[in-house]
Structure formats: structure tokens, C-alpha cells
Amino acid sequence: MFLKGFLTNSSGILTSRILGFFRDLLTATTLGAGMYSDMFFVAFKLPNLFRRVFGEGAFNQAFLPNFFQARFRGGFALKIAGIFCAILLILSLFVCMFSEPITKILAFGFSQELIESTAPLVAINFWYLLLIFIVTLFGAMLQYKRNFTAWAFSPALLNLSMIIALFLAHNSDSYTAVLMLSYGVLLGGIAQILLHLIPLYRLGFLKLLYAGFKELQSKHVTDRIKSINGSVKVFFKQFFPAMFGSSTAQIASFIDTLLASFLVSGSISYLYYANRIFQLPLAVFAIATSTALFPLVAKYIKQSQESNALKALSKSFWLLTILLSICTLGGISLDKEIIWLLFERGQFTREDTLICASVFSAYLIGLLPFGVAKIFSLWLYSRGQQVLAAKISAFSLCFGSAISLILMQYLGAVGLALAGSISGFILLFLTLHFFGWKPFLRTLWNPKFIILTFVLLLLEFLALLGFKIYIFSL
Structure with a gap:
């Protein structure tokens, strides 16, 4: 069951990333790298940040454990939906009313004329927040039944919708193209919701939500409403720490960009390009593994079956360790070749390739600790220790x-x-400290997987050495 979930999530993420690459390529072709592309990226900044911080783990880490433990799951899910939808609806209306001052905050360096042109785009794109929350809620409910297909492939629909919008806008003027791309974002969000409705109906969750509506309307307020309100209160106590924990990567990226602005010209670009490639194996393997594993671990913890939870963690640990170790060795060995293949053309020179390759290798050193820390942190989330995480x-x-x-x-x-x-190693060390060193060492001590990992890495090293000596090397 875990392997099926992992393969579904990883294939969905990979499909989305490939379509995302084509989307970026088509955006650059249609809008170039100037005023109009800047306008769209500013308008899409908040929805995209919300999608990454909120959608990629924070909500699930608080919702799933409480959904497992809630006595009235329909009422609990519906009340969470009502609270978030009301807040996001009010926020979206507020952004529509005050789009110009909000755009000024997002792009302080824009001229007044450019702010006036960008403000409607900010208002349009902001509505995606409401749509992606609904997608996230539906995805979390499906994960309760270990159904990952809609959740894994729905981001691909967003990219596909934006690609179609760009194709349709190919012969339009630049501002019309940006408008069409913004509406493409909203249509992508609607498509994501519709994709989730099919398995929700098939698995009986729509009936559960209807029952939840009746639970909230019940005149017998005593036990039922108190139980639902209690579950909601616990959820919010865990959600905000989980949201902060999930946003540290984005905060770290922001700090790096700020510090890089004090370095030589091009430093910000080197960090951006290298980090984009680094994020691919982290998403395809680590995020896919943690998404597939979390409902299983949460269920075992809820049922007081910690030994089964540890077995599931052990299997996923070795799978992730092997995959990320292979990526790390391959990436560091072929760092220059990878950067050359992807970026060295036009204004991106050989010197840029060499520097960017060094940055890429430095990022890859932290790939394994970041990935492993992600799965062991699930133990803390499953036990309601979001604040500690x-x-x-x-x-x-x-x-x-x-x-x-x-x-x-x-x-x-x-x-x-x-x-x-280095911060990835600190994150892993502290996570394992609170997870417990004894259970971790028992997980680590598996002669079969230790030998398999060593043999695979040795074979990879020899293959890479032969490739660089006899076939190609920069």
C-alpha cells in the first residue's frame, strides 16, 4: 500500500514539474523577461506562496491526526471548511477593494502607472487561494482512505490550464496575455477541485459532508457540538505551528536572496537556478514519501500500534536513503554537466556554469538530511507535537x-x-533526538539495506567515472 502511494505521488509530482518547466518556457516565450512578466509574477506571488506553505504539508499535518480522532468527522471537516472559506472569502474581497495599496506592498519599486496596471491582476489571482484551500481539504480527506491520485496529479492541471491560456494568448498583446494567464490560474483551480470530486463521491465523502451538515444543524447541542468544537480547537492549536514549520524553507530562501544581494552580481541567480534543480529530487522522492507515509503512521499512532508505525518508518527511511544518496552522488559528480546542459546558452557563460555548479553541489550535501528529517518529523506530527516540530x-x-x-x-x-x-543536518539531528535515538538506531541497523545501498552507490560511482573519462566531461 505504501509503495503504491509513493509511486502515485512521485509520478504526479514529476508530471507537474515537467509541465511546470514547459509553462515557464512558454511564459518566457510569450511575455519575455520584462515589465509584463514581472506584473504576472508579482500577481501570482501570494497565491503561489500560499499553495507551497499551506498545501504542501501544513494543513495535512494538523488535519489528518484530528480527522482520525474526531467522533463526528463530517461535522469537523465541514466546520473547518466553513471557517477557512469565510476568512479567505473576506480576504479576497478585501484585496479586490484595496488592490492598488496591496500591489504597492508586493512591488514597492513599481511606478504608479505599473501598479495601476498590476492591481487588477493581483485581485484576480488572489481568488486562487480560496480554490486551493478547497483542493487541500479534499486531498486531505482522500488521504484518510489512502487515495492519492487526485491530490498527486491536480497540480499538473494548474500548469496545463496555464499552458493552454498562454497558447490561446499567443497572438494577443502582452497585457491581454497576462490577463488570460491569470484567468487560466483560476480555471486551473476549478479543474483541481473537479478532479477531487470524483473519488470523493466514489468513497462516500460527499455523504459524510452532508451528514456533517446535519450534525452542525442538530438541536441537541450538548455532546455533538462540544465534541466538534473541541476537535476544531485542537486543530487550530496544531495548524499554526505546522504552518510555520512548513514555511521555514521559504523563509530561508528569502533570507538567502536578501544576503546574496550584498554579494557580487549574479549570486542571486546562481542560488535560484541551483535551488530549482535541488528541489526536484526533494519533491519527487521526499515529499512523495512523506505524503504516502503520513496517513499510515497517523493511523497506527491513533490505534496505539507504535511497532507497526516504526516498521513503516523503517521501510520508507531505507527507500528514501537509497534514492536520495543516488541523487546526491550523481548530482555532485555531474554538477558542471547538469548546469551546462540546462542553462549554458546566450548570456549564461562558462564561468557562470562553474560557479552555479559549485552552488548546486553545496545544496546537494543537504539533500539526504532534509529528506530524512521530513519523514521522521511525521512521528511528531502524528503525536500532536506540531509546536515542538x-x-x-x-x-x-x-x-x-x-x-x-x-x-x-x-x-x-x-x-x-x-x-x-548545514542547517539540514541540524534539523535532522534535533528531529531524531526527539524521535528517540534507540528506535532510530534499530531502524538504521538493517544489514540487507546497508549492503544494498553500498553496492548501488559503488556501481553508480564506477558508471559515472567511466562516463566522465570516456564519454563526456566539462
């Missing part, structure tokens, strides 16, 4: 920022990437 993330973020200030003085952009990897 958020404190661990905050400490690793602060430690990494302090190291960045030191290393950037000597290594420039490479130092910033290396500091990020």
Missing part, C-alpha cells in the same frame, strides 16, 4: 542564517548554499 525548524533556520553570515564572507553564494545544508 516548529521550534526545531525555527532553531535550524536561525542556526543556518548565522552560519550564512559567516560563510558568505569567504565562499560567497556557495557559502550560503553550504549553510543551508
Whole structure:
């Protein structure tokens, strides 16, 4: 069951990333790299940030454990939906009414004329927040039944919708193209919701939500409403720390960009390009593994079957360790070749390739610890320790920022990437400390997987060595 969930999630993420690459390529072709592309990226900034922070784990980490334990699951899910939808609806209307001052905050350096042109785009794109919340809620409910297909492939529909909008806007003027792209975002959100309705209906969740509506309308307020309100209160106590914990990567990226602005020209670009490639194996393997594993671990913890939860963690740990180790060794060995293949053309010179490759290698050092920390943090989330997980993330973020200030003085952009990897090791160490070293060492001690990992890495090393000596090397 876990392997099926992992393969579904990883294939869905990979499909979405490939379509995302074509979307970026088509955006660059249609809008170029100038005023109109800047307008869209500013307008899409908040919805995209919300999707990454809220959709990629934070909501699930608080919702699923409480959904498992709620006595009245329909009423609990419906009340959470009502609260969030009401807040997001009010926020979206507020943004529509005050779109110009909000655009000024998002793009402080824009001229007044450019702000006036961008403001309607900000108002349009902001409605995607409401749509992606509904998608996230439906996806979390489906994960309760270990159904991942709609959740895994729905981001691909967003990219596909934006690609279609760009194709339709190919012969239009640039501002019309940006407008069509913004409406494409909303149509993508609607398509994501519709995709989830099919398995929701098939698995009986629509009936559950209807029963939840009746539970909330019940005149017998005593036990039923108190139980639902109690579950909702516990959810919000866990949600905000989980949201902070999930946003540390975005905060770290923002801090790196800020610090890189004090370095030589091009440093911000090196970090951006290298991090884009680094995020691919992290998403395809680590996020896919944690998404497939979390409902299983949460269910076992709820049923007081900790031994089964540890077995599931052990299997996923070795799967992730093997996959990420292969990616790390391959990426560091072929760092220059990868950057050359993807970016070295036009204004991106050979010198840029060499520097960006070093940044990429520095990021890859932290790939394994970041990925492994993600699955062991599920143990804390399943036990309702979201606050502890958020404190661990905050400490690793602060430690990494302090190291960045030191290393950037000597290594420039490479130092910033290396500091990020060091913070990944701190994150893993603290997560394992609170998980427990004894159960971790029992997970680690598996002679069969240790030998398999060593053999695979040795074979990969020999293959890469032969490739670089006899076939191609930069």
C-alpha cells in the first residue's frame, strides 16, 4: 500500500514539474523577461506562496491526526471548511477593494502607472487561494482512505490550464496575455477541485459532508457540538505551528536572496537556478514519501500500534536513503554537466556554469538530511507535537542564517548554499533526538539495506567515472 502511494505521488509530482518547466518556457516565450512578466509574477506571488506553505504539508499535518480522532468527522471537516472559506472569502474581497495599496506592498519599486496596471491582476489571482484551500481539504480527506491520485496529479492541471491560456494568448498583446494567464490560474483551480470530486463521491465523502451538515444543524447541542468544537480547537492549536514549520524553507530562501544581494552580481541567480534543480529530487522522492507515509503512521499512532508505525518508518527511511544518496552522488559528480546542459546558452557563460555548479553541489550535501528529517518529523506530527516540530525548524533556520553570515564572507553564494545544508543536518539531528535515538538506531541497523545501498552507490560511482573519462566531461 505504501509503495503504491509513493509511486502515485512521485509520478504526479514529476508530471507537474515537467509541465511546470514547459509553462515557464512558454511564459518566457510569450511575455519575455520584462515589465509584463514581472506584473504576472508579482500577481501570482501570494497565491503561489500560499499553495507551497499551506498545501504542501501544513494543513495535512494538523488535519489528518484530528480527522482520525474526531467522533463526528463530517461535522469537523465541514466546520473547518466553513471557517477557512469565510476568512479567505473576506480576504479576497478585501484585496479586490484595496488592490492598488496591496500591489504597492508586493512591488514597492513599481511606478504608479505599473501598479495601476498590476492591481487588477493581483485581485484576480488572489481568488486562487480560496480554490486551493478547497483542493487541500479534499486531498486531505482522500488521504484518510489512502487515495492519492487526485491530490498527486491536480497540480499538473494548474500548469496545463496555464499552458493552454498562454497558447490561446499567443497572438494577443502582452497585457491581454497576462490577463488570460491569470484567468487560466483560476480555471486551473476549478479543474483541481473537479478532479477531487470524483473519488470523493466514489468513497462516500460527499455523504459524510452532508451528514456533517446535519450534525452542525442538530438541536441537541450538548455532546455533538462540544465534541466538534473541541476537535476544531485542537486543530487550530496544531495548524499554526505546522504552518510555520512548513514555511521555514521559504523563509530561508528569502533570507538567502536578501544576503546574496550584498554579494557580487549574479549570486542571486546562481542560488535560484541551483535551488530549482535541488528541489526536484526533494519533491519527487521526499515529499512523495512523506505524503504516502503520513496517513499510515497517523493511523497506527491513533490505534496505539507504535511497532507497526516504526516498521513503516523503517521501510520508507531505507527507500528514501537509497534514492536520495543516488541523487546526491550523481548530482555532485555531474554538477558542471547538469548546469551546462540546462542553462549554458546566450548570456549564461562558462564561468557562470562553474560557479552555479559549485552552488548546486553545496545544496546537494543537504539533500539526504532534509529528506530524512521530513519523514521522521511525521512521528511528531502524528503525536500532536506540531509546536515542538516548529521550534526545531525555527532553531535550524536561525542556526543556518548565522552560519550564512559567516560563510558568505569567504565562499560567497556557495557559502550560503553550504549553510543551508548545514542547517539540514541540524534539523535532522534535533528531529531524531526527539524521535528517540534507540528506535532510530534499530531502524538504521538493517544489514540487507546497508549492503544494498553500498553496492548501488559503488556501481553508480564506477558508471559515472567511466562516463566522465570516456564519454563526456566539462
